[in-house]
Amino acid sequence: MGGHSAGEVASTLTLETLVEHFAPYGDEAPSGTKPRLVRAITAANERVRSAPDSGIGRHGMGTTIVCAAFTRNVAVLAHVGDSRAYLLRKGVLSRLTRDHSLQEHHAKNNGATPEALAEIPSNIILRAIGASPLVEVEINFVDVGPGDRLLFCSDGLSGMVADGALQAILGAAEDRTTAANELIKSANAAGGEDNITALIVDIE
DSSP states (O other): OTTSTTHHHHHHHHHHHHHHHTSSOOOOOHHHHHHHHHHHHHHHHHHHHHGGGGTSSOTTOOBOEEEEEEETTEEEEEEESSOEEEEEETTEEEEOOOOOBHHHHHHHHSOOOHHHHHTSOTTOBSOOBTSSSSOOOEEEEEEOOTTOEEEEEOHHHHTTSOHHHHHHHHHHOSSHHHHHHHHHHHHHHTTOOSOOOEEEEEOO
16 A cells, blocks of 8 residues: 555565465466465465564555466466456456445445446445454456457556546557557556556466
8 A cells, every 4th residue: 555654565575475375376276266265365465564563664564466276277366456357258358356445335236326436435445455363355266268358457556547548458469568568658657646567377
C-alpha cells in the first residue's frame, strides 16, 4: 500500500514468503494448489505483522496481492485487496478478480448507482495483507490454453487506464515487454497517481 508507511517492505516480505512456499514446485492438482496458496498468504500476513517487532518495517504497513499458480492448464488465482488479474483471449479482455474495496462492496451488495459510487473513494480497501490478524484470501480457478495472455496489475494501472485501453494495448503488442511498457506509459500519461505494476504471462 504505497500511501502507507513501509508498504514496499510489506510487499517484499510477502513475495519472499510466497517464493519460499512454492520452491520447489512440482506437478500438482489445482485442488491441492488452493490450500497451498492460502497457507502461503496467511504466512505472509503473519510475517508482515510481526516484522516490526524485529525492527523490520513499521507497524501498520501492508500490501495487496494478486498471484497465480499454474498447474494442469489451470491458473489458480489468489488475491487480497484491489490488485487485479485480467485475461485476454482471442482479443477480448475479461476481468478475473473483484476488488476488495468499499466501492466494489457497495456496487455488489447495495446496488449503488454509478453516481453514488462516484462519491465513494476508490482507494479504500477492505482487505490487505498486514491489516488484521486474519486475512481472507479469495481463490478462483481459470482454465487457460495456448494463446491466452494474462495481466496482473496494481490499481496504479487499472485505476488510470480503462479496460478498453488495456485490451487494445495487450492485443496489439506481440511481446510481453512491449505490452508492459506501453501499459505503464499509458498510466503515466493519464496522471500516474499511484505506484504502477504490470506483469504479463503468455500461455504457449
